[in-house]
Amino acid sequence: MSETADERSLASRLRLAVVRLNRRLRAQRASSDLSLTQISALSTLHKCGPMTPGQLATREGVQPPSMTRVIAALEELSYVVRSPHPTDGRQAIVTLTDAGNEYVLATITRREAWLDQRLAELSEEERQTLSEAAEIIDRMARHG
Template identity: 45%
Template structure:
């Protein structure tokens, strides 16, 4: 396979090259989704709720890096579609907890299947050696993410 970039020589070079590659790949994988009317913001919020278990709207807004009024609109749309439910907060009566519904989990699973299928199809085009390198790179990236 032809090299698209020269070998990084410093940690800064590697950081820039890796960050750009991750961003491009993430953008492309995000585009591989089933046809539907769920926006990227709604899907991102649903994903955060699924990964975190249950969150307050404020916690969700912080995770998604949006203002609370914006998150209120996103959560409202997800709730209208039956993808999340609001429950009373167990210790603070002024707050609610957001949790995914079974339908929300099913929609998320469809998106995950579509994304994984797209990526798998493209990874199959690589040789075994390149796939091994990517597998090792993924392990290293997980290690960096945990530190």
């Protein structure tokens, strides 16, 4: 079954809109001291809990040496700590510190405040449309 021009146009428009929104949301961070890769690693630790550097690299889709550098920078800023693995002496466990957790929460708060402002500028009908679209987009994303 071939796509119609309208379907391709919708796919293109949706992709561009999501990319632009994501870019604007990423810009709303607690400070500009961290790279997006560092923020992403902190967010993963916040969401998933402590893990080995290898597990974190896999989740982030980067090579272990790159993640080692990210962890070292975050450790220097006191956003993460490394501790010995409880069963494997060759491994370490990376854990978010209170400061790292506060950074992630502050960034989430800033992003949601920015988005709340944008939503407040819309009509009730537009917000309802976005609510329905959010459910559909979430469903699409879950079918990976």
